[in-house]
Each structure stands twice: as structure tokens, then as C-alpha cells.
Amino acid sequence: MKFITNSFGGLNNKHSTQKVFILAICTLIMLPFMALIYKAIFGFEADPTVWDHALKNVVPSVIYNTFMLAVLTLLFSLTLGLIAAWLCSFTNFKYKKLLHFLSIVPLIFPLYVLAFIYVGLFEYSSGFMEFFRESLDINLHSYFKIKSILGSSLIFSFGLFPYVYLMLKQSFDNQGPQLFQVSRSLGLSKIQTFFKISIPMARPWILAATTIILMETLADFGAVSVFNVDTFTTAIYQSWTGMYSLSTATKLSTFLIVVAIFILLIEVKYTEKQKYTSKKSNKSNNIFILSKSQQLIASVWLLITALLTFIIPITQLLLWVRNLITIEQIEKNIPYLLNSIKIALTTAIITTIVALLVCAGAKLINSKFWTRVNKASTLGYAIPGSIIAVAVFSLFTQIKSILGPSIDQNTFLYIILIVGLMTRFLSLAFKSIESALKKISNNTDKAARSMGARPIEILHKIYIPIIKGGISSAFIMIFIEVMKEMPMTLMLRPFGHDTLSVKVYEFTSEGEWEKASIAGLMIVLTGMISVALLIFSSRQKRERI
Amino acid sequence: MKTIIFLLLVSALSIQASELTIYTSRKEHLIKPILDLYTKETGVKFKYTTNKDGALIERLKAEGSSTPADLLFTVDGGNLWFASTQNLLEPISSKTLEENIPSNFKDPKNQWFGLSLRARTIVYSTKRVKESELSTYQDLADKKWKGRLCLRTSKKVYNQSLVAELIDTLGKEEAKRVVAGWVANNVEIFSNDTAAIKAIIAGQCDVTIVNTYYFGRLLKENKDLPVKIFWPNQKTKLGVHINVSGAGVLKYSKHKKEATKFLEWLSSGKAQELFASVNMEYPANPNVNLDPLVKSWGSFKSDKEFNLSKAGMLQKDAIKLMHEVHYK
Numbered sequence: 001m002k003f004i005t006n007s008f009g010g011l012n013n014k015h016s017t018q019k020v021f022i023l024a025i026c027t028l029i030m031l032p033f034m035a036l037i038y039k040a041i042f043g044f045e046a047d048p049t050v051w052d053h054a055l056k057n058v059v060p061s062v063i064y065n066t067f068m069l070a071v072l073t074l075l076f077s078l079t080l081g082l083i084a085a086w087l088c089s090f091t092n093f094k095y096k097k098l099l100h101f102l103s104i105v106p107l108i109f110p111l112y113v114l115a116f117i118y119v120g121l122f123e124y125s126s127g128f129m130e131f132f133r134e135s136l137d138i139n140l141h142s143y144f145k146i147k148s149i150l151g152s153s154l155i156f157s158f159g160l161f162p163y164v165y166l167m168l169k170q171s172f173d174n175q176g177p178q179l180f181q182v183s184r185s186l187g188l189s190k191i192q193t194f195f196k197i198s199i200p201m202a203r204p205w206i207l208a209a210t211t212i213i214l215m216e217t218l219a220d221f222g223a224v225s226v227f228n229v230d231t232f233t234t235a236i237y238q239s240w241t242g243m244y245s246l247s248t249a250t251k252l253s254t255f256l257i258v259v260a261i262f263i264l265l266i267e268v269k270y271t272e273k274q275k276y277t278s279k280k281s282n283k284s285n286n287i288f289i290l291s292k293s294q295q296l297i298a299s300v301w302l303l304i305t306a307l308l309t310f311i312i313p314i315t316q317l318l319l320w321v322r323n324l325i326t327i328e329q330i331e332k333n334i335p336y337l338l339n340s341i342k343i344a345l346t347t348a349i350i351t352t353i354v355a356l357l358v359c360a361g362a363k364l365i366n367s368k369f370w371t372r373v374n375k376a377s378t379l380g381y382a383i384p385g386s387i388i389a390v391a392v393f394s395l396f397t398q399i400k401s402i403l404g405p406s407i408d409q410n411t412f413l414y415i416i417l418i419v420g421l422m423t424r425f426l427s428l429a430f431k432s433i434e435s436a437l438k439k440i441s442n443n444t445d446k447a448a449r450s451m452g453a454r455p456i457e458i459l460h461k462i463y464i465p466i467i468k469g470g471i472s473s474a475f476i477m478i479f480i481e482v483m484k485e486m487p488m489t490l491m492l493r494p495f496g497h498d499t500l501s502v503k504v505y506e507f508t509s510e511g512e513w514e515k516a517s518i519a520g521l522m523i524v525l526t527g528m529i530s531v532a533l534l535i536f537s538s539r540q541k542r543e544r545i
Numbered sequence: 546m547k548t549i550i551f552l553l554l555v556s557a558l559s560i561q562a563s564e565l566t567i568y569t570s571r572k573e574h575l576i577k578p579i580l581d582l583y584t585k586e587t588g589v590k591f592k593y594t595t596n597k598d599g600a601l602i603e604r605l606k607a608e609g610s611s612t613p614a615d616l617l618f619t620v621d622g623g624n625l626w627f628a629s630t631q632n633l634l635e636p637i638s639s640k641t642l643e644e645n646i647p648s649n650f651k652d653p654k655n656q657w658f659g660l661s662l663r664a665r666t667i668v669y670s671t672k673r674v675k676e677s678e679l680s681t682y683q684d685l686a687d688k689k690w691k692g693r694l695c696l697r698t699s700k701k702v703y704n705q706s707l708v709a710e711l712i713d714t715l716g717k718e719e720a721k722r723v724v725a726g727w728v729a730n731n732v733e734i735f736s737n738d739t740a741a742i743k744a745i746i747a748g749q750c751d752v753t754i755v756n757t758y759y760f761g762r763l764l765k766e767n768k769d770l771p772v773k774i775f776w777p778n779q780k781t782k783l784g785v786h787i788n789v790s791g792a793g794v795l796k797y798s799k800h801k802k803e804a805t806k807f808l809e810w811l812s813s814g815k816a817q818e819l820f821a822s823v824n825m826e827y828p829a830n831p832n833v834n835l836d837p838l839v840k841s842w843g844s845f846k847s848d849k850e851f852n853l854s855k856a857g858m859l860q861k862d863a864i865k866l867m868h869e870v871h872y873k
Contacts, residue, residue: 050861057868123740124733125747141749147733228698228734228873238700241599243861244627390603397607409613491600495566495592498573506572506595511737511759 018361018455022370025358026377029423032391033257033379039394040250050245054252058235066231068149069156069224070217076157077213078206080305081164086194087302088165089172092286093295101535102306107162107477108527109313110484110501112222113520114159115152116513117313119226122146152227156220158309160213166473167209167435171202174439180287190288204271204438208431211267215382215427218256222486226508232256233384246390253387260382268375317524320517329518333503337522340499343489344482347421352475354422355429360459363437364445378427385424385487392420393492410494417492424488425481429474436470437463476534480527565804567593568601569618571790575824576618579816583807598624598702605633605795615798616807617657620790621702622650623709625657626857634793637805645812645830649852650789659789659853660811661820662827664845665707666785667775668760669752670745681778682711682786683719685752686726694730695741695750699867702860703738703756707786708867709859710851714783717866725870734873739763745772756788761825761838776845784847788856789829 045051084103088096121128124141132140145151175198183193199206221233232252240249290298362374380388396416400407407415440463448458464471482489486501493499500519507516569576573595580591596604598619605612605628617633619625628634634656642651642658650659667679678689685694697704711720732750735741738759744750757774764770778784792811794804810816812830821828822836 047861053865053868057865119736123744124749125740125743130747225700226736228700228736230873234700237599238864240603241597242700242702242705242864246603386600389600393604394607397609397611401609401611490596491604493594495594498595502595506574509737510572511739512762 015361015365015455018365019370022358022361022374022377025354026373028419029377029380029426032388032395032423033383035395036250036387036391037254037257040247040254043247043250045245045247047243047245050239050243051248051251054235054239054248058230058239059252062230062232062235065149065229066218069153069229069231070214072150072153073156073160073217074210074213076154077161077164078210080157080161080309081168081209084161084165084302084305085168085172087298089169090194090286091288091290091295091298093290093298095299099299099302099306101531102310103165103302104162104535105528105531106159106309106313108480108484108524108531109159109310110222110486110504110520110523111156111159111216111220112226112486112508113317113504113523114155114313115223115226116508116516117316118151118155119146120513121312121316122151147227147229149229152224152229155227156217156223158313160216161305161309163212164206164209167205167212167431168202170435170469171205172198175201177287205435207267207271208435211263212381212428212431214263215260218259218382219384219424221384221386222505236384236387249387253383256383256387257379260379261376263382264375264379268372314524317517317521320514321521324514324518333500333518333522336498336500336503336519337526339493339497340483340501340523341526343417343421343493343497343499344479347418347425347482348475348479350418351422351426351429351478352433352471355426355433355474356459356464356471359430359433359437360455360463363440363442363463364455364458366442366445378430380423381425381427383424385420385485386491388420388423389488389491392416392423410496413492413494414497417489417494420488420492421482421485424485425478428477428481432470432474432477433467436467440466472537473534476530480530483523483526563588564590564592565615565800565807566613567591567616567618568605568614569593569595570598570601570620570624571595571618578823579811579820582816582819583810587810589803589807598627602628602631602633606631608797610797612795612797614795615800615804616792616794618790618792620663621706621788621856622657622659622791622853623702623706623788623857623860625652625789625791625793626854628793629654629656629854633796635796635798635801637794637808639805639809641809642812645809645817645832647829647831647849649849650787650791650829652793652854653852657791657793658808658812659791659829660817661790661824662829663703663756663758663788663790664785664827664847665703665754665756665788666845667752667777668742668745668755668772669775670748671771671773673748673751676773676775679752679775679777681781682707682754682783683715683723684777685754686723686730688730690730690752692730692732693751694727695732695744695753696727696734696872697738697741697753697755698734698736699864699872701737703788704754705860705863705867706788706853706856707754708863709856710783710786710848712859712862712866713851713855714848717862721866721870724867724872728870728872742772746770757827757839757842758825764838774842776843779846782848785845787847787853789853790826791829 087093088100088103120126122144123129129140132138179197180190180193183197188196219233221237224231224234232255236249236252239245239252358374358377362370393416400412444462445458448462484501486505489499490502490505493502500523503519504516584590601617602624605614605617617628629652636655638655646658650662651657669679699705708720708724711723715723733744735744738755739762741753741755742760742763745753760774776785792808794801794808798804811820814833817828817830817833825836825839827835827839
């Protein structure tokens with residue numbers, strides 16, 4: 001608590017505490033990457049031919065693949081998310097609450113789990129394909145190849161569209177029916193209002209969702225390996241572990257980092273000027289009244305989405321589990337579950353607090369420059385977990401060796417694992433909290449300060465109560481993400497801290513999907529409980545997420 | 546009095562070394578039974594962390610002399626070779642290890658030792674392929690296999706070390722011609738061997754190249770698989786390509802003696818049998834009994850002059866070659 005007070009104390013010196021805090025977090029996150037880039041440029045290169053080879057034979061194709069994968073995934077996710085958010089925010093149809101839940105819940109699936117489920121389903125040798133061949137005489141495999149850029153981007157969007165849905169729904173719900181009443185009085189039809197006002201007003205949220213999807217796609221390693229699609233991450237990994245050139249790997253990572261900075265700059269440029277405030281309404285938002293048949297179409301569409309993104313994958317997991325599950329097997333996995341929860345909770349608490357402090361700090365400082373500096377701390381989201389792991393590990397081990405053996409190895413690993421995970425996921429907490437803070441007018445700050453409120457009081461009495469929803473969704477999203485995270489946990493986990501995702505890795509890398517399914521299912525169930533809590537808690541507060 | 550002091554000293558030493566720390570890319574379920582057996586026999590306990598080889602080696606490099614690890618276990622010779630070039634492993638002079646492990650399955654400078662062998666061989670459909678059609682790895686580049694060959698991804702180290710051996714034996718040009726031929730005949734690339742074998746069973750393709758234990762695992766589920774093992778290149782110098790799962794004692798280990806003892810134990814008798822049989826692999830020690838199922842696949846010849854450190858050395862070239870011919 002003292003820490004927080006310090007961070008927000010002292011207004012008279014023009015927010016210097018906030019600035020120092022933002023800089024400290026930025027340094028903590030940027031330093032490992034800087035060290036890595038330094039190594040890439042000035043480090044020892046055992047064999048320069050590897051880089052030449054990669055430039056000629058690998059880079060062109062991975063640029064194309066990565067670009068196509070990102071663009072298509074974005075396209076599919078925006079389509080699925082936008083339609084679902086529009087339906088659930090503005091229209092009336094049956095089973096809305098259930099379908100709302102089903103539109104969020106696919107985010108509990110790690111992308112690599114969705115990947116192996118769908119590859120398993122659409123592989124020529126699967127029972128599903130055999131059924132089509134034998135009973136219907138259709139060789140589906142010749143029409144649709146799951147192991148392609150198109151196939152993988154579709155599956156990616158199944159796992160990622162909930163982010164678009166959540167962001168857009170939050171935005172639409174905040175617009176309220178008054179907006180439509182006013183615009184109608186000005187002669188715009190409802191549909192015109194939606195496209196000319198609702199969508200542009202949702203722009204910060206759309207951009208935030210876009211960034212999330214692009215970054216997730218750029219950083220993924222597990223799923224693209226299952227699809228055997230070569231992207232930047234697989235190229236990084238291969239030059240590192242196959243060709244033993246960490247230098248080439250870091251050069252390739254540098255490229256990824258540059259792309260990530262570029263995406264962030266675009267996001268900042270288009271969102272920083274916008275200050276949207278709106279009143280929340282308790283009235284229902286059913287602006288577009290659907291006819292019976294339209295309602296049916298709406299429900300069916302969302303049901304098909306849910307079928308593809310949630311029901312089929314979970315059924316497959318359950319079918320795999322069914323063959324193996326025993327009390328003994330469950331008991332065996334309980335320690336891994338507890339480790340996962342412990343790491344996820346710690347990371348979620350710390351990351352949410354950090355994000356809250358830096359975002360609120362930046363809002364109080366209220367300058368373009370500091371917003372941008374602040375944004376730099378979210379860079380880690382676009383960088384593959386294994387690269388962050390190496391960067392963080394190398395740097396902090398050096399620092400540790402200077403400090404001497406005062407910290408024991410397991411504590412050390414635990415600390416850097418949390419730092420690494422925070423680096424990776426700060427962006428997500430940032431998105432929720434920052435977009436929630438946008439709702440608070442700067443006049444509120446000014447009014448509060450003119451009445452002599454200190455920053456800590458503004459945070460405590462004004463910000464936190466207003467953005468509670470944003471904070472809890474940040475917390476839960478990070479919790480879920482850390483439960484799913486694999487490469488970093490794999491590298492940095494302390495001894496005896498195997499998690500569920502580590503177990504999934506151990507079995508799937510041997511091609512044993514079935515054995516991986518118990519741990520996989522546990523991740524998914526924990527995620528489902530989290531999502532249910534998220535929805536429940538926002539209902540309690542009469543606030544929609 | 547002397548004996549008491551001696552005993553105290555011994556017990557003090559053994560307390561100090563009663564725990565070994567292992568970094569391993571061999572998965573927990575394939576290593577734990579062996580560690581448990583050793584703990585039962587000697588009281589020595591283990592701490593271990595599993596991960597991919599690259600990450601473990603990078604971690605060891607970063608930790609330097611402060612590493613808590615005593616041994617590195619990997620699932621292929623290439624990574625052991627790489628670890629040895631990074632100055633991470635300690636040369637071990639041990640008569641037991643020298644006697645138990647054939648020279649081509651260990652480091653020429655004794656920095657690491659293979660513990661179990663992984664034969665990468667041809668598997669074919671008994672329904673659509675006659676055994677007489679098969680002969681060598683090179684032959685799979687022949688046009689008669691067009692549309693009939695399935696392969697695992699070139700990103701897997703087992704394929705990289707196979708191509709490395711081809712480069713070493715056949716020369717770069719010929720190896721490139723062979724791999725390009727595979728790609729030209731290829732139906733589909735799989736991310737693991739099991740999926741490739743299942744593709745044969747389903748009729749998607751007729752032949753593939755896999756490590757035998759993947760075949761063994763499927764065979765355990767269903768005895769009547771329409772798929773069989775073929776040992777290629779038996780009449781040529783090359784023979785079947787073998788990789789090893791092996792280990793080395795780390796240079797900065799604080800318990801080198803204990804670690805060496807453990808390696809020696811692993812190279813002999815019951816431990817060898819168990820180490821290989823948990824995953825239906827071949828024991829590296831030729832005097833140890835085979836798992837009955839593994840034995841039923843018959844014997845084969847491999848190139849005894851090909852040391853696995855060469856596969857590590859040539860791995861980079863193998864990957865470059867596979868990129869050049871667009872083997873994904």
C-alpha cells in the first residue's frame with residue numbers, strides 16, 4: 001500500500017512519481033529486449049552463413065506466411081466478433097444470455113489445443129474424414145486442407161474472436177440508446193447510425209482488439225507448429241535450436257519487435273486524440289427489434305459460431321478424456337493444476353496492479369509523450385514466449401551472478417517467470433484498463449484536483465469505482481492467459497513446479513493427444529469457471545462487460 | 546575411532562551428494578521410472594526439469610558456473626554434440642562406460658554417452674506395398690513412389706540427423722537429389738511420426754520414415770495393424786539411421802562423481818533394459834536384452850563408422866539443404 005501511495009504521492013512536482021514509475025516498468029520490460037538486440041547486432045556469430053542462408057531461403061517465405069496468417073486471422077476474427085457483438089448488444093433474440101457466454105468462452109482454449117483438435121479432426125486418417133469418405137463418398141480432404149494458411153487462420157480466429165467480441169460489446173453497451181434517439185432525431189436511420197456513429201465511436205476498441213489479434217498471431221509458436229506453417233516464430237526457433245545460431249534468431253526477433261512497435265504506433269496515433277465519454281443507461285439496449293425469423297437467424301448464427309469455436313473442441317477433448325480418465329489420473333494432475341493456478345494468480349494480481357498504476361499515472365500526466373512511453377511497455381505481447389524467456393533469463397542471470405548467491409535458484413526462477421509473464425501479458429491488462437479509463441472525462445480529474453484531491457485519492461475514490469469492470473476483466477483475462485501459456489512456463493518454471501500446460505507440451509510433442517487431454521481439459525475447465533465469474537461479477541455490479 | 550571418522554566422512558559426503566539435478570528433454574514419463582529405480586537402489590534423489598534441448602542448453606550457458614544442474618539428458622546426439630561444443634560438458638573417463646557403450650554412440654572425447662538407440666526406418670502398408678519394392682532411403686526418391694510417400698516435418702531433429710548422415714555418406718549433391726526426390730513424391734507433411742503412420746493405415750499414402758517406437762506404440766494399441774517395418778540400406782554402407790537418447794555430466798556440476806556413477810549405472814544391466822523398454826527403444830549397450838516386442842521386428846545393420854557427433858556437426862547443412870529443396 002505504501003508503494004502505491006508513493007507512486008501517486010506528490011502532485012506538486014508535476015507527477016514525477018508517476019513518471020518514475022512508468023519509466024521503471026518500461027525499463028524492466030524493455031531492458032531484456034535491448035540486451036537481446038544488442039547481442040543480435042554486436043554479439044559473437046559462430047557462423048555468418050546461417051544468417052545469409054536465412055535471408056535468402058527463409059525470410060521471404062516467412063514474411064509472406066506471417067503476413068497472410070495475420071491478415072486472414074484478423075479478417076475472420078473481426079467478422080465473427082463484430083456480428084456477435086452487434087447481435088448481443090443491440091438486438092433481441094432467444095437464449096441471448098447463453099449465447100453471450102458462448103461467445104466469450106472460446107478464449108479459454110490455448111491456440112495449440114484448438115490446433116491439435118482441428119488438425120486431428122481434419123486429417124485424412126481421422127474418423128470424421130473416414131465417415132465422409134466411406135458413407136458419403138466425399139473426400140473432404142481434397143477440398144479443404146486444414147494444414148494451410150487459410151485453415152490455420154480460421155482456427156486462430158476461433159480462439160481469438162472473443163477478444164473482438166468483448167471489446168466491441170463493451171463499447172456498444174456504453175453507447176446507450178440515447179445515441180440512437182439523438183441521431184434519429186437528426187434524420188439518420190438506425191442502420192446509418194450504426195455504421196456512421198456506432199462503429200466510428202467503437203474505433204479505439206476495434207483497434208485495441210486488432211492489436212491483440214495481430215500480436216497473438218505474430219507470437220504464436222505452438223499452434224503454427226501443429227499446422228506446420230512456417231512463420232517468423234518457427235524460423236526463429238529453428239535457427240536457434242536447429243542451426244545453433246542464437247544470433248540469427250535474435251536478428252529475426254528484432255524484426256518482430258520492429259513490427260510490433262509499428263503496430264503499437266498506429267494504435268496510439270489513432271486512439272490518443274479520442275476522448276469518449278458516455279452515460280451508462282440501465283435501460284435495455286434493444287435498438288434493432290428483430291422479427292421472429294430474424295431472431296431465429298441470429299440465434300442459429302451464434303449457435304454455429306459456438307459449435308465451431310467451443311462445442312466441437314470441448315466434445316473432442318471429452319471424447320479423448322473418456323478413454324483414459326480414472327480417479328488416479330485426476331489425482332496425478334491435481335498438483336499441476338495447483339501450480340498453474342498459483343502462477344496464474346500471482347501474475348494476474350501483480351500485472352493488474354502494475355497496469356492500473358501505469359495507466360492511471362499516464363492519464364493524470366495527460367501528455368502525448370508519456371502515453372507513448374507507457375505504450376512501449378506493452379510490446380512484449382507480440383514477442384514469442386520462448387524469446388522473452390531467453391531474454392529475461394539471460395539478463396537476470398547476469399544480474400544475479402553480480403549480486404551473488406543470496407537468492408536461491410527456485411525463488412529466482414519464480415520471480416523471473418512472473419516478470420516474463422507480466423512482460424508478455426501486460427498489454428492485455430492495459431487494453432481493458434486503458435479503454436475503461438477513456439470513459440472518465442478529463443474534467444473529472446480537473447474537478448477532483450481543484451478540490452485538492454491527491455492522485456492516490458483520485459485513483460482510489462474516482463478511477464477504481466468507475467472502472468471496476470475493466471479491472472476485473474483485466475485480472476481474469478490474464479489469469480486465463482497464464483493458465484494457457486506454454487513456452488515461457490516451460491523454460492522458467494522452478495523445479496517441481498510443472499504446470500498443466502507443461503504436461504500438455506510433454507505429451508503433444510510426442511504426438512500423444514489423448515494423454516494430453518486430461519491436462520488440456522483442466523486448463524479449459526478452470527478457464528470456464530473464470531469466464532463464468534467474470535460474467536457473474538459484472539452482473540452483480542449491474543455493469544456489462 | 547578411525548572407522549567412525551571414516552564412516553562419518555563417508556556419510557557426510559553421501560549426504561552432500563544425495564541429490565542430483567537433471568536438465569532433460571526426455572519427457573518426464575520416459576525418465577521418471579528409471580530415476581525412481583535408482584533412488585530405490587541407492588537412496589540418491591533427483592530434481593529435474595524437462596524442456597526442449599535448445600532452451601536447456603541456453604539456460605546452462607546463461608547459468609554458467611552457478612548452475613544447479615549435474616547432468617544433461619537429450620533425445621538426440623546433435624544436441625549433445627552442440628552442448629559439448631559450448632563447453633558445457635565434462636569429459637568422463639570411465640571403464641564401465643567405455644565397455645558398455647559402443648564408440649559410435651558416444652562422444653569421441655567422452656563428453657557424452659548414448660543410452661538408448663532410436664532407429665529411423667521405413668514403415669509401409671502391407672496392403673499396397675510388396676516388401677520387394679523397398680530397398681533404400683534413396684529409393685524413396687524414385688518416381689514410383691510419387692503420391693505414395695508421407696513424411697514428418699523437416700523441423701524435427703530426427704529427420705535432420707537422417708539427412709545429415711545422408712550428406713556424410715552420399716555427399717552433398719547426391720543427398721540433395723534424394724531429399725528433393727522425396728519432396729517431389731510427397732503427399733503430405735505431418736507434425737509427428739504417429740500421424741504419418743496413421744495416414745498409411747487410412748490409405749492416404751503407402752510408405753513413410755519413422756522412429757520405430759512410434760510404430761511400437763500404435764502396435765501396442767492394435768496388434769493387427771496393416772503396417773510393417775522395413776530395414777533399409779542393409780546391403781550398403783549406410784544401413785539404418787540411428788540416433789541416440791543420451792546424457793553427459795555437466796562441467797559445472799558440483800557432484801561429478803555421483804553423476805558419473807549414475808551414468809555408469811544407466812549403461813548397464815537392468816537400468817539399460819528399463820531405459821530402453823519404457824519407450825520401446827533399443828538399448829545402447831549391445832549385451833542387454835531387447836524388449837520382446839522390439840525383438841520381434843528383427844535385427845538390422847547400421848553404419849558403425851558413423852559417429853553421432855557428425856550428425857550434430859552436419860545438422861546445420863542438413864537444414865539448409867532441406868530449406869533449399871522446400872522440404873517444409
